[in-house]
Amino acid sequence: xxxxxxxxxxxxxxxxxxxxxxxxxxxxxxxxxxxxxxxxxxxxxxxxxxxxxxxxxxxxxxxxxxxxxxxxxxxxxxxxxxxxxxxxxxxxxxxxxxxxxxxxxxxxxxxxxxxxxxxxxxxxxxxxxxxxxxxxxxxxxxxxxxxxxxxxxxxxxxxxxxxxxxxxxxxxxxxxxxxxxxxxxxxxxxxxxxxxxxxxxxxxxxxxxxxxxxxxxxxxxxxxxxxxxxxxxxxxxxxxxxxxxxxxxxxxxxxxxxxxxxxxxxxxxxxxxxxxxxxxxxxxxxxxxxxxxxxxxxxxxxxxxxxxxxxxxxxxxxxxxxxxxxxxxxxxxxxxxxxxxxxxxxxxxxxxxxxxxxxxxxxxxxxxxxxxxxxxxxxxxxxxxxxxxxxxxxxxxxxxxxxxxxxxxxxxxxxxxxxxxxxxx
Numbered sequence: 001x002x003x004x005x006x007x008x009x010x011x012x013x014x015x016x017x018x019x020x021x022x023x024x025x026x027x028x029x030x031x032x033x034x035x036x037x038x039x040x041x042x043x044x045x046x047x048x049x050x051x052x053x054x055x056x057x058x059x060x061x062x063x064x065x066x067x068x069x070x071x072x073x074x075x076x077x078x079x080x081x082x083x084x085x086x087x088x089x090x091x092x093x094x095x096x097x098x099x100x101x102x103x104x105x106x107x108x109x110x111x112x113x114x115x116x117x118x119x120x121x122x123x124x125x126x127x128x129x130x131x132x133x134x135x136x137x138x139x140x141x142x143x144x145x146x147x148x149x150x151x152x153x154x155x156x157x158x159x160x161x162x163x164x165x166x167x168x169x170x171x172x173x174x175x176x177x178x179x180x181x182x183x184x185x186x187x188x189x190x191x192x193x194x195x196x197x198x199x200x201x202x203x204x205x206x207x208x209x210x211x212x213x214x215x216x217x218x219x220x221x222x223x224x225x226x227x228x229x230x231x232x233x234x235x236x237x238x239x240x241x242x243x244x245x246x247x248x249x250x251x252x253x254x255x256x257x258x259x260x261x262x263x264x265x266x267x268x269x270x271x272x273x274x275x276x277x278x279x280x281x282x283x284x285x286x287x288x289x290x291x292x293x294x295x296x297x298x299x300x301x302x303x304x305x306x307x308x309x310x311x312x313x314x315x316x317x318x319x320x321x322x323x324x325x326x327x328x329x330x331x332x333x334x335x336x337x338x339x340x341x342x343x344x345x346x347x348x349x350x351x352x353x354x355x356x357x358x359x360x361x362x363x364x365x366x367x368x369x370x371x372x373x374x375x376x377x378x379x380x381x382x383x384x385x386x387x388x389x390x391x392x393x394x395x396x397x398x399x400x401x402x403x404x405x406x407x408x409x410x411x412x413x414x415x416x417x418x419x420x421x422x423x424x425x
Contacts, residue, residue: 001023001024003024003027003037003038003041004037006020006023006024007040007041007044010041010044010048011044011047011048012048013048015053015054016054018057021054021057021058021061022057022061024038025058025062025065025160026061026064026065028160028163028164029065029159029160035167038167039171042164042168042171042173043173045173045176045178045179046172046173046179049176049177049178050178052220052223055178055220055224056223056227059185059186059189060186060189060228062160062161062182062186063186063190065158065160065161066156066157066158066159066190067190068157068189068190068192069107069109069136069139069154069157069191070192071107071140071143071192071193071194073140073144074107074140074143075105075144076103076105076283077105077194077195077282077284078105078107078192078193078194078195079104079105079107079193079194079195079197079282080108080188080195080197081096081106081108081196081197081198082184082188082196082197082198082199083199084184084198084199084200084201084206084207084217085113085117085201085206085207086117086118086201086205086206086239086242086243086344087117087118087205087239087243087247088242088243088244088245088246088252088348089117089118089201089243090123090243090244090246090252090253090255090256091272091275092108092110093124093252093253093256093305094259094260094272094296094301095272095275095276095279096108096148096150096308097148097260097302097304097308098272098276098292098295098296098304099148099279099283100146100147100148100304101147101295101300101303101304102280102285102295103147103285104147104279104280104283104285105143105144105147105148106147106148106149106150107139107140107148107192107193108149108151108191109151109152109153109154109157109187110132110150110151110152111153112358112361117205117348117357118247118249118252118348118356118357120150121152122249122365123249123252123253123256124150124312124314125249126249126250126368127253127314127318127319128314128315128318129313129315129318130313131314132150132151132152132312133152134151134152134312136154142308142311142312145311146304146307146308146311147304148307149308150308151312153187153191158187158190160186161182161183161187164179164183174207177213177216177217177220178220180217181217182224184198185224185225188225189224189225189228193230194230194231194283195230195231195232195279196225196232196233196282197233197278197279197282198218198221198233198234198235199237199275200214200217200234200236200237201214201236201238202214202236202238202239202421203238203239203240203344204239204240204241204344204345204346205239205240205241205242205344205347205348206239214421215236215422218236218424219424222234222425231282233278233282233423234423234424234425235275235420235424236420236421237271237419237420237421238418238419238420238421239344240343240344240417241342241343241344241376241377241417242342242344242347242348242371243268244264244265244268245264245265245268245372245373245376246370246372247347247348247351247356247370247371247372248323248351248356248367248369248371248391249356249365249368250323250324250367250370251370251371251391253319254322255372256305257302257319260296260297260301260302260305261297261299261302262296262297262298265376267376267417267419268419269293269296269297270289270293270419271419271420272296273293273296274289276296277289277292278423280292306319323369323370324368325370325391325393326392326394327391327392327393327396328389328390329392329395329401330389331387331389331390331401331404331405331408332384332386332387333375333381333382333383333384333385333386333387333410334383334410335381335383336381336382336383336410337380337381337410337411337412338378338379338410338411338412338413339375339378339379339410340409340411340413340415341377341409341415342373342408342409343407343409346407347371350371350400351369351370351371354366354369354370354371354391354392354393355369356369366393368391368393369391369392370390370391371390371391372389373387373388374386374388374389375388376417377415378415378416378417380414390404
């Protein structure tokens with residue numbers, strides 16, 4: 001076979017065989033197909049797409065290019081959760097220990113954030129001493145002992161995805177459904193969990209901007225998981241505004257702690273309980289939302305989270321300290337009415353400029369900076385009322401304050417946001 005022939009075939013919109021996909025990916029990992037040809041192939045896929053069968057073959061070939069985690073030593077049905085990314089998404093920090101508090105093991109490998117989307121690992125590393133790099137033996141042992149562990153993805157896992165994503169990131173071929181689905185599901189399948197919950201975000205602050213695209217991606221990933229006997233459910237969730245109140249690593253940890261102490265906003269608390277109910281159901285555990293809520297706010301979930309932090313080297317005293325940002329700027333309402341919009345993308349990019357996110361993978365993070373919203377969509381405001389606090393290392397320039405204010409949309413209409421839009425199984 002020749003890579004050029006396969007590129008041409010896909011460019012013409014033809015379907016590649018299982019053998020052709022396997023040869024191309026394995027040759028790329030082996031170094032016999034160069035970056036420039038794989039880039040051309042990714043661009044051909046971007047414009048011509050892939051069939052479900054091609055996407056499945058691509059996914060499973062990618063799984064075979066690295067180690068696969070064997071979780072059979074852990075008793076029970078092992079669960080995992082993945083989000084396609086968003087702004088202020090601290091769900092895993094709460095959901096993982098919440099599900100584990102019901103005796104359902106959660107063995108999760110997470111990623112870092114890039115651009116306006118925050119990464120779970122970055123939030124956990126805002127806790128002094130927390131170790132996200134753990135070997136497979138320690139990972140399994142911790143889940144056996146306390147029921148939950150969240151660690152970084154092994155470099156040995158799905159080598160093809162790491163190589164291919166680096167190319168896609170610099171060739172504008174990230175946001176194409178077959179390549180997103182194969183990237184996500186190859187890692188989830190290789191990570192070894194029996195059941196997978198996918199949080200597919202849609203809206204201004206997400207990769208998927210439309211419901212139609214979110215549905216298509218969800219259906220593709222669910223089919224990929226179910227075809228290899230990994231029962232998978234996708235939940236399409238709203239990312240038109242930041243999730244919860246905080247954007248920024250230390251600030252999101254603190255919000256997660258508030259939620260686990262029963263002091264979080266009612267809407268985000270209910271949203272996490274709904275996700276937990278779906279994840280528990282995947283593992284064969286039926287619970288009412290009231291029971292789940294009680295586990296969340298009674299201390300059971302917090303106790304499990306603290307156990308995970310301690311087991312992974314985190315300092316529990318540092319866990320509870322406030323942000324050390326040097327400057328806190330209050331943003332107050334300039335009009336009376338209701339919050340009609342808080343564009344997630346704009347505020348995610350604003351937080352990134354403060355140092356809370358990375359423009360490129362090599363950027364250093366400032367774990368202390370970010371934004372905490374006192375008002376969200378649907379909340380009423382009076383002139384001069386506190387809308388948000390911005391945590392920064394320097395006094396904000398006037399143009400930045402003006403930019404922030406113009407993105408706080410206040411109108412006369414009360415809007416009711418909806419977190420869970422659709423469930424696909």
